[in-house]
Amino acid sequence: MEIKGSHFLLRKIKIEDRFQLADIADNRKIWLNLRDKFPHPYALEDADFYINMILQEDPQYSFAIEVDGKFAGMVGLLPMDDVYRKTSEIGYWLGEQYWGKGIMTEACQLVTDYGFDTLGFIRLHAGVFEHNVGSMRILEKCGYRKDCVFEKAIIKDGTICDEHRYSIVRG
Numbered sequence: 001m002e003i004k005g006s007h008f009l010l011r012k013i014k015i016e017d018r019f020q021l022a023d024i025a026d027n028r029k030i031w032l033n034l035r036d037k038f039p040h041p042y043a044l045e046d047a048d049f050y051i052n053m054i055l056q057e058d059p060q061y062s063f064a065i066e067v068d069g070k071f072a073g074m075v076g077l078l079p080m081d082d083v084y085r086k087t088s089e090i091g092y093w094l095g096e097q098y099w100g101k102g103i104m105t106e107a108c109q110l111v112t113d114y115g116f117d118t119l120g121f122i123r124l125h126a127g128v129f130e131h132n133v134g135s136m137r138i139l140e141k142c143g144y145r146k147d148c149v150f151e152k153a154i155i156k157d158g159t160i161c162d163e164h165r166y167s168i169v170r171g
């Protein structure tokens with residue numbers, strides 16, 4: 001499945017993305033804003049493990065972001081289960097050299113629409129660490145609203161911080 005953005009393509013991840021993935025994901029500034037299951041440092045074996053995991057998805061939940069023919073980051077949905085199965089989390093990260101060009105705002109919008117229109121979710125949500133104003137701005141621009149702040153919910157790199165919870169509903 002491919003979705004065209006104005007200056008990028010959302011597509012399935014490929015084995016050939018492994019070098020570029022390991023290269024751009026190996027960045028402390030990215031890791032600081034993500035859960036600890038995102039490896040740091042990020043080795044080629046981490047890229048291989050991740051790519052193999054994502055390639056098993058059916059239906060497709062995750063998209064590689066391709067800019068000028070190169071792997072530039074990921075955006076995807078993490079579906080919940082049981083009574084929450086019509087809800088999904090949304091998550092994303094972009095290689096630092098691609099920041100500040102409006103890419104993730106558009107990618108988040110496209111995957112939000114995909115989650116509702118193609119996958120049939122009725123609620124999407126995201127949790128943002130308190131210092132990550134760029135990510136909060138993305139969600140707000142995509143129509144998500146801030147539900148609440150989970151005070152001191154996170155420990156990242158030894159520092160405790162709040163989590164800002166955003167959601168959007170449709171249908």
Ligand SMILES: CC(C)(COP(=O)(O)OP(=O)(O)OC[C@H]1O[C@@H](n2cnc3c(N)ncnc32)[C@H](O)[C@@H]1OP(=O)(O)O)[C@@H](O)C(=O)NCCC(=O)NCCS
Nearest residue numbers: 030033092093094099100101102103104105128134135137
């Ligand atoms: C957060 C991240 C995805 C932003 O991607 P991006 O493509 O650079 O974002 P955009 O260019 O679409 O910018 C979105 C908005 O946030 C603002 N913004 C982006 N980074 C910002 C920052 N560090 N401080 C303040 N505002 C910021 C932009 O100005 C823009 O708002 P505007 O249109 O009103 O000017 C990227 O920095 C990243 O991958 N960070 C590390 C991983 C991460 O944080 N993932 C999200 C976890 S919840």
